Amino acid sequence: MTELLYVFPIPKAIGPYSGGIIEFDGEERVAFLKKAVEQSTVVVLVPTERSDSPVEEGMTGVKAEIEQVFSPFTREAKASVKTGGLCRIVTVAEGEAGVLQAEVEPTTYRVKCGADRLRALFDRAEIAYNEYLEVTERPRHTFNLPTVNEDMNEIVRSLPTCDGLRFFRTLDTGERLTMFIAALEQGVERYMIDESVSRTVKEAIDANNREYYVREQIKALSAEIDEDDESEEYYEKIDALKASDEIKDKLRREVRRLKRTAPASPEMAIIKNYLDVALELPWGVYTDDNEDLKEAMRVLNEDHYGLDKVKERLIEALAVRKLSKAGRSPILCLVGPPGIGKTSIAKSIARAMTKKYVRLSFGGVRDEAEIRGHRKTYIGSMPGRIVTGIKTAGSMNPVFLMDEIDKMASDYKGDPASALLEVLDPEQNAHFRDHFLELPFDLSKVLFITTANTLETISRPLLDRMEVIEMTGYTDDEKVEIAKRHLIPKAIVQNGIDAAWVTISEEAIRRMITDYTRESGVRGLEKEINEVMRKVARRFVENSDAKPLHLTKGNLKRVLGEPKFRTDKIETTDRVGVVKGLAWTSVGGDTLDVEVALPQGKGELRLTGNLGDVMKESAQIALSYCRTYSDELQIEDGFFKTHDVHIHVPEGAVPKDGPSAGVTIATALASALTGAAVDHTVAMTGELTLRGKVLPIGGLKEKTLAAVRAGVKKVFLPDDNRSDYHELPASLRHAVEFRFVRDVSSIFREALHRAN
Numbered sequence: 062m063t064e065l066l067y068v069f070p071i072p073k074a075i076g077p078y079s080g081g082i083i084e085f086d087g088e089e090r091v092a093f094l095k096k097a098v099e100q101s102t103v104v105v106l107v108p109t110e111r112s113d114s115p116v117e118e119g120m121t122g123v124k125a126e127i128e129q130v131f132s133p134f135t136r137e138a139k140a141s142v143k144t145g146g147l148c149r150i151v152t153v154a155e156g157e158a159g160v161l162q163a164e165v166e167p168t169t170y171r172v173k174c175g176a177d178r179l180r181a182l183f184d185r186a187e188i189a190y191n192e193y194l195e196v197t198e199r200p201r202h203t204f205n206l207p208t209v210n211e212d213m214n215e216i217v218r219s220l221p222t223c224d225g226l227r228f229f230r231t232l233d234t235g236e237r238l239t240m241f242i243a244a245l246e247q248g249v250e251r252y253m254i255d256e257s258v259s260r261t262v263k264e265a266i267d268a269n270n271r272e273y274y275v276r277e278q279i280k281a282l283s284a285e286i287d288e289d290d291e292s293e294e295y296y297e298k299i300d301a302l303k304a305s306d307e308i309k310d311k312l313r314r315e316v317r318r319l320k321r322t323a324p325a326s327p328e329m330a331i332i333k334n335y336l337d338v339a340l341e342l343p344w345g346v347y348t349d350d351n352e353d354l355k356e357a358m359r360v361l362n363e364d365h366y367g368l369d370k371v372k373e374r375l376i377e378a379l380a381v382r383k384l385s386k387a388g389r390s391p392i393l394c395l396v397g398p399p400g401i402g403k404t405s406i407a408k409s410i411a412r413a414m415t416k417k418y419v420r421l422s423f424g425g426v427r428d429e430a431e432i433r434g435h436r437k438t439y440i441g442s443m444p445g446r447i448v449t450g451i452k453t454a455g456s457m458n459p460v461f462l463m464d465e466i467d468k469m470a471s472d473y474k475g476d477p478a479s480a481l482l483e484v485l486d487p488e489q490n491a492h493f494r495d496h497f498l499e500l501p502f503d504l505s506k507v508l509f510i511t512t513a514n515t516l517e518t519i520s521r522p523l524l525d526r527m528e529v530i531e532m533t534g535y536t537d538d539e540k541v542e543i544a545k546r547h548l549i550p551k552a553i554v555q556n557g558i559d560a561a562w563v564t565i566s567e568e569a570i571r572r573m574i575t576d577y578t579r580e581s582g583v584r585g586l587e588k589e590i591n592e593v594m595r596k597v598a599r600r601f602v603e604n605s606d607a608k609p610l611h612l613t614k615g616n617l618k619r620v621l622g623e624p625k626f627r628t629d630k631i632e633t634t635d636r637v638g639v640v641k642g643l644a645w646t647s648v649g650g651d652t653l654d655v656e657v658a659l660p661q662g663k664g665e666l667r668l669t670g671n672l673g674d675v676m677k678e679s680a681q682i683a684l685s686y687c688r689t690y691s692d693e694l695q696i697e698d699g700f701f702k703t704h705d706v707h708i709h710v711p712e713g714a715v716p717k718d719g720p721s722a723g724v725t726i727a728t729a730l731a732s733a734l735t736g737a738a739v740d741h742t743v744a745m746t747g748e749l750t751l752r753g754k755v756l757p758i759g760g761l762k763e764k765t766l767a768a769v770r771a772g773v774k775k776v777f778l779p780d781d782n783r784s785d786y787h788e789l790p791a792s793l794r795h796a797v798e799f800r801f802v803r804d805v806s807s808i809f810r811e812a813l814h815r816a817n
Contacts, residue, residue, distance in 0.1 A: 062166065062167070063151055063164045063165060063166045064164070064165060064166075065162055065163070065164050065165075066103060066104060066105045066124070066162070066163060066165055067093070067097075067102065067104045067105065067156055067160050067161065067162055067163075068104070068105045068106075068107055068116050068122065068150070068153065068160075068161040068162065068163040068165075069085070069090065069104055069105070069106050069107070069160070069161075070107050070108075070109040070111075070112060070113070070114050070115075070116050071083055071085075071106050071107070071108055071109070071112065072108075072109060072110065072111050072112050072114075081141070081142070082139050082140070082141055082142075083106070083139070083140055083142055084137070084138070084139050085112075085137070085138045085139075085140055086112060086136055086137050086138075087136060088136050089160065090138075090160060091130070091132055091136065091137070091138040093160050094127055094130050094138060094140050095130050095132070097127045098127050098128070098129060098130055101126065102126075102127065103124055103125070103126055103145075104124075104125055104126075104127065105122040105123070105124055105125070105148060105150075105163060105165055106122055106123050106124075106125050106142070106144070107120050107121075107122035107150065108122070108225075108226055108229050108230075109226070110226065116150060116153055116161055116163065117150070117153065118150055118151065118152060118153060119149065119150060120149070120150045120230070121147060121148070121149055121150075121168065121229065121230050121232065122147070122148055122149075122150060122165065123144050123145065123146070123147055123148065124144065124145035124146055124148055124165075125142040125143060125144045125145060126142065126143045126145070127140055127141075127142055128140075128141045128142065128143055129141040146167060146169075147167070147168050147169060147170075147232075148165040148166060148167055148168055149165060149166055149167075149168040150163050150164075150165055151163070151164040151165060151166055152164040168232065169232070170232050170233070170234050170237070171232055171233055171234065172233070172234045172235060173233050173235055174235040178235065179234065179235060179238075182235060182238040182239065182242070183238065185238075185242055186213075186238050186241055186242050186245075189241075189242050189245040189246055189249075190216070190245055192245070192249055193245045193248055193249050196249050196252055196253065197248070197249075197252050213228075213237060213238075213241050216241070217240075217241065217244060220244045220245070220248050221248070221251070222244050222247035222248050222251060223240065223241075223244035223248075224240075227240075228240050228241075228244075291319070291333075292316050292319060292320050295312075295316045295319070295336055295340070296313070296316060298340045299312045299313055299316070299340070302340070302344045302345070303344055303345025303346065304344035304345055307500075307501070308344065308500050308501075311499075311500055312336065312339055312340070315332055315335060315336055315339075316336065318332055319332045319333065319336070327440060330440060331437060331438065331439075331440060331442075334437075334442075335437045335497070338443070338444060338452070338497070338498075339498060339500070341452055342448070342451065342452050342498075342502075343451065343452070343454070343455050343456050343457055344457075345457065346455065346456050346457055347456060347457050347458050347506065348415065348416055348417060348456045348458060348459075349415065350382065350383075350414050350415065350416065350458075351413065351414050351415040352379070352382075352383045354376055354379060354380060354383075356413065357375075357376060357379055357413035357414065358372065358376055358413075360409055360412055360413035361375065361376075361406070361409055361410075361413060364405065364406070364408075364409040364412070364547075365402055365405070365406055365409060366539060366542045366543045366546055366547070367535060367539045367542075367543070368401075368402065368406065368532065370530075370788075371395070371406065371530055371532055374393075374530050375393075375406075375410060375530075378391050378393065379413075379414065391487075391508075391528050392485045392487070392509045392510075392511070392526055392527045392528060393508075393509070393510045393511070393527065393528055393530060394466070394510075394511045394512070394513060394524070394527040394528065394529045394530065395407070395510065395511070395512045395513075395530050395532055396512075396513050396514070396515070396516055396529055396530070396531050396532065397514070397531060397532030397533060397534070397581070397582075398514060398534055398580070398581040398582055398646075398763070399514060399580075399581075399582055399584060400580055400581070400582020400583055400584030400585065400587075401532050401533075401534060401535065401581060401582040401583070402532070402582070402583075403512040403532060404420065404462065404464055404512060407420070407460060407462040407510045407512070408420075408460075408462075410460055410508070410510070411459070411460035414460070414508075416456075416458065416459055416460045416508065417454040417455055417456045417458075417459035417460070418454070418459060418460050418462070419450045419451075419453050419454040419459050419460070419461055419462070420462040420464055421446050421449075421450050421461075421462070421463060421464065422464045422465055423446070423463050423464065423465055423466050423468070423469050423477070424464070424465035424468035424469070425468060425469075425470065426446075426469045426470070426477045427469075427470045427471060427477065428477065429476060429477050429479070429480045430445065430496070431445060431446055431477055432445045432446060432447060432477050432480035432481055432484065433445050433480050433494075433495060433496045434448060434495040434496040434497035434498070435496060435497055436496050436497070437496075437497050437498075437499070442497055443497060444495050444497040444498060445495055445496070445497070447461075447484055447493070447495070447504070448495045448497070448498060448502060451502075451504075451507070457503060457506055457507070458506035458507060458508070459507060459508070460508045460510060461507050461508065461509050461510070462510050462511075462512070463481075463509065463510070463511040463512070464511075464512050465512060465513070465514075466481075466511040466512065466513050466519065466523075467513035467514055467515055467516070467517075467518045467519050468518070476520075478519070478520045478523050479520070479522075479523075481523055482522055482523060482526065484504060484509075485509060485511075485523065485526045485527060486526050487505065487526075490503075490504035490505055490507075491503050491504065491505040511527060516529065533581070533760075533762040533763060534580075534581025534582060534650065534762060534763050534766055535581065535582065535583060536766060536769075536790055536792055536793055537571060537574050537575070537769070537770075538792055539790075540570075540574050540583055540586060541567060541570050541571060541574070543583050543586075544565075544570050544583070544586060544590065545567075545570070548583060548586065548587050548590050549565060549590055551587075552587070552590045552591045552593075552594045553594060555591065555594070556591065556594040556595060556597075556598050557598065558594055558597050558598050558601065559601075561609060562597050562600075562601055562609050562610065563593070563594065563597045563609060563610045563611075563612065564609065564610070564611050564612065565590070565593065565612040566611070566612065566613045566614065568613060568614040569612045569613050569614050569617050570586075571614075572614050572617050573586060573589050573590070573617065573621070574586060575626075575770065576624035576625070576626060577589050577621060577624060577625050577626070578625075578626070579625075579626045579651075579770075581650065581763055581766065589621060592621060593610075593612060593620060593621070596610075596620060597610050634741060635738035635739060635740060635741050635814055636738055636739060636741065637732050637733060637736060637737065637738050637739070638656060638657040638658065638659075638729055638730075638732050638733035638739075639654060639655070639656050639657075639729060639732075639739060640654070640655050640725050640726075640728045640729040640732065640739050640745065640812075641653070641654055641655075641725075641743070641744040641745075641771065641773065642654070642655055642721075642722050642725030642744065642745060642746060643721070643744050643745070643746040643764035643765075643767055643768055643776070644717070644719060644721070644722070644746075644764070644767075645719070645721070645758075645759065645760030645763050645764055646763075650760060650762075650763030650764040650765070650766050650767035650768075651767050652744065652767050652768070652770075652771045652773075653710060653717070653722065653725070654710070654711055655708065655709075655710055655722065655725045655726050655729045656708070656709045656710070656711070656729065657706070657707070657708050657709075657726075657729040657730050657732070657733040658707045658709070658733065659704045659705070659706060659707070659733050659734070660704065660705050660707060661703065661704060661705070662703070662704055662705030663702070663703075663705065664701045664702050664703070664704065664705065664706075665705045665706070666680070666681065666684055666705070666706050666708070667705060667706070667707045667708070668680055668708050668709075669707070669708075669709045669710075670708075670709050670710030670711065670712070670717060671710075671715060671716050671717060672710060672717055672718065673716060673717060673718025673719070674718070675718050675719055675720050676710075676717060676718050676719065676722055679720060679722050679723040679726055679748070679749065680708050680726050682723060682727075682749055682750070682751055683723060683726040683727035683730050683749060684706055684730060685751055686727055686749065686751060686752075686753055686805070687727065687730050687731055687734060688701060689751070690753070690806075691734075693806070694731055694734055694735055694809075695735065696734050696735070700734070706730065708726060708729070708730070720748040720756075720758075721746045721747060721748055721758040721759075722746075723747060723748045723749025723755075724745050724746070724747040724748075724749050724755055724777070724805050724808060725745050725746065726749075727749055727753075727805050728745065728805070728808055728809065728812055728813070731809050731813065732813055735813065737813035737814055738813070738814050739812055739813060739814075740775070740811075740812045740813075740814060742773065742774035742775055743773065743774070743775045743776070743777065743811075743812050744768050744771065744773040744775075744776050744777075745776065745777035745778075745808060745812070746758050746764055746776075746777070746778065746779075747777070747778065747779045747802075747805075748779075749805055753804050753805045753806055754803065754804060754805075755779045755780070755802055755803060755804060755805055755808075756779060756781070757779045757781035757782050758778075758779060758782060761778070761782055761785040761786065761789065762788075762789055762793070764776075765789060765793050765796075765797065766793070768797055769793065769796045769797060773797055774797060774798060775797065775798045775799075775800060776797050776798070776799055776800070777800050777801075777802055777808050777811075777812070778799055778800070778801050778802070779801070779802065779803075780801040780802060780803045782801070783801055786799060786801075
C-alpha cells in the first residue's frame with residue numbers, strides 16, 4: 062500500500078529509531094518545516110551524499126514526524142524529529158514551495174541466506190563488536206538478536222571505516238552483517254596502526270628531545286637557585302682520577318643516572334652518596350716506601366725493647382719487598398698475650414717504612430657486610446671496613462692493622478672470617494670487590510698485619526693465608542728496661558708533670574712487677590706507673606712547694622697500697638700429694654698446684670676445680686698409669702678397691718683446661734699413693750701417655766717466666782722441647798735448672814723423696 066508524502070534529502074545515514082536533531086537549510090524548507098509542526102505532518106527523510114542530492118526511485122528512506130524547529134536564521138534550521146519505519150521511494154514529483162513529493166511504500170529488512178549462516182554471522186559480528194569495544198575502550202551499546210539491524214544502524218554511524226549510506230540502503234540482513242563485521246575489523250586494525258604510529262612518533266620525539274629538555278630544565282633550576290651543575294663537578298673529579306678506564310666508565314654512568322633522576326627521588330641521595338664515597342678513595346695514590354733496612358731497624362729498636370726475633374722477621378719481610386717490586390705483601394699475624402706490644406709494633410713498622418697507618422678492631426664483628434660492605438641500593442648503605450680503612454689512610458699501600466682478629470664471631474648474617482679470605486689471599490686481593498663499590502679494588506700493595514691473643518679461635522683456612530709470628534711475654538729484666546725507656550717518660554707526659562718531680566728506683570719497678578702485676582706484657586705495669594704519676598700531679602697541684610717524690614722499695618706500699626698479688630713463694634717443706642705445675646693462658650704463663658687425697662671409698666675417681674675435658678682425660682690417664690705400674694710404685698694389692706682418688710686444682714672458680722698437666726697429676730698421685738713427699742723446689746709440665754711417655758708442650762717461655770716468679774729452682778720439661786729451650790733468653794736459662802725427661806718415672810725418681 063503506497064502513500065504520498067513530502068521528501069527531504071539529508072546528508073547522513075539514519076535508522077528507523079535514530080531520531081534526534083537534524084539540520085536543514087533553505088528558506089522554503091525551513092518555512093515548510095515550521096508549518097509541518099503545526100499540522101503534525103509526516104515526512105520522509107532520505108539519506109543522500111549531500112543535502113541537494115536528487116532523490117530517485119528505489120531509494121530507501123524513513124518516515125519521520127517533525128516535533129520542533131529551532132531556527133535562529135531564515136535559511137538554516139535544526140529540527141527535532143521522531144522517526145518511524147522504513148519505506149521505499151516508488152515515484153518522485155515536484156511539490157509545493159520547492160519541497161518534493163514522493164509515493165512511498167513500506168519496506169523491511171529481509172534474509173536471503175540460510176539460518177546456519179545467519180547464526181554464524183551473528184556470532185562473528187558479536188565477537189568482532191566486543192573486540193572493537195575492548196581495543197578502542199568505547200562504551201558498549203545493546204547488542205542482541207531481535208533488533209540487530211536497528212542497533213547496527215546506530216553503531217556504524219560511529220565507525221569511520223564503514224560506508225554508512227551504502228549500509229543504510231542495504232536491506233539484506235546477511236549482507237549488512239558482512240559489512241558490519243568488515244567495518245569492525247577494519248576499525249580495530251586502523252586503531253592499532255594509529256596507536257603504533259603515535260607511540261613510535263612519541264618515542265622518537267622523547268629520544269631526541271628528552272635529554273635536551275631535561276638539561277635545559279636543570280640549567281634553569283640551577284640558575285634560579287644560583288647553583289652550579291653538580292654533574293660537571295663530578296665529571297671533572299672522575300677525569301682527574303688515576304683509575305682504570307673500567308672504573309671511570311662506571312662512575313660516569315652513575316653521573317648520567319644522577320642527571321636523569323628527579324631531585325625529590327630517594328635514589329638521588331643513594332647515587333650522590335655512592336659517587337662521593339667512590340671519588341674520595343685514593344685510586345692510584347701510593348706512598349714511597351723507605352727501603353733503608355738499617356733505618357727501619359733503628360726505628361723498631363727505638364720504639365720497642367726486646368722482641369729481637371720479631372724484629373728480625375719484619376726486617377726480612379722489608380728486604381723481600383725491596384728486592385721483589387712485583388712481589389705481593391705478606392700477611393703477618395702477630396700472636397701473643399695482651400700488653401706485649403702487638404699493636405704498637407705495627408705502628409712502628411708504618412713509621413719505619415714511612416707508610417700511612419690505619420688500625421681497625423675486628424673484635425666482635427659478626428656481620429659479613431662489615432667486611433664486604435652493604436649493597437648501595439639501600440639508603441644509608443656504606444662500604445665495608447676494608448675499603449673504609451683504605452679511604453681513611455689516603456693511599457693504596459698503607460700498613461693496615463686488623464686488631465683482635467681472633468675475636469671475630471659468626472651468626473645468621475654470615476661468617477666475616479670467610480669474607481676475609483679474599484682480602485688476605487695474595488692470589489685474590491688484587492681484584493677485591495666490595496658490595497657497595499661493585500668495582501675491582503687493588504689490595505695487593507697493602508701491608509696487612511693482624512693481631513691475636515690465640516690461634517685456637519681463628520678459622521683454619523684464614524690462618525693458612527697468614528704468616529704467624531709468635532710474640533712471647535717479657536722477662537722481669539725486660540720489663541724493667543721497658544719501664545725506664547718508655548713507660549715512665551710516656552706517663553710523665555700524659556699526666557702533665559715535670560720529670561724533676563718524680564724518680565722511681567729500679568728496686569721499686571721490680572717490686573711493682575712482682576707484687577702489683579701478674580702478666581706477660583706491660584699493660585698492668587703501665588697502669589701502676591700512671592697511678593704513681595697521678596699522685597705526684599695531685600701533690601704538686603695542692604702544694605707547689607712540695608718536694609719531689611723518690612719512689613723506692615721501702616715507700617712503694619705507702620704510695621700504691623697493699624700488694625695485689627702474693628709473692629707465691631714455694632713451700633719451705635716437702636709435702637705429700639701436692640705438686641706445682643706450669644700452665645699457659647692467653648694472658649701469659651701461670652703456676653698451677655695439683656692436690657691429691659686418697660679417702661676411704663670404693664675406688665671412684667673424683668675431680669674438682671672446674672677442670673675442662675682435656676684435663677679430666679689427663680687425670681684418668683695418670684690414674685690408669687699408676688694402677689698399671691702399681692708394682693713399681695710398691696702399692697698394696699686391693700688399695701684401689703678400698704680408697705677413692707680425689708684430684709683437686711685450687712681456685713675452682715677459674716676454668717682450667719689443657720693437655721700439659723698430665724705429668725703433674727701423675728706425680729701428685731704417685732706421691733699420695735707411695736707417701737713420698739714432693740720436692741718443694743720443683744715444677745713440671747708435659748703431656749702423659751698411658752705408657753708413661755712425656756710428650757712436648759707449647760708456651761715454654763711463658764711457663765718459665767711463671768716458674769721464675771714463683772721462685773722455682775728446678776723445672777722438668779719433655780725432652781722434645783730442647784730446641785725451644787735454646788731459644789729462651791739467657792737470663793731465663795740461668796734463672797732455673799731445667800731437667801729434660803722422656804718418661805714420667807724419671808720425674809718420680811728425682812722429685813719424690815721416700816721416708817726412710
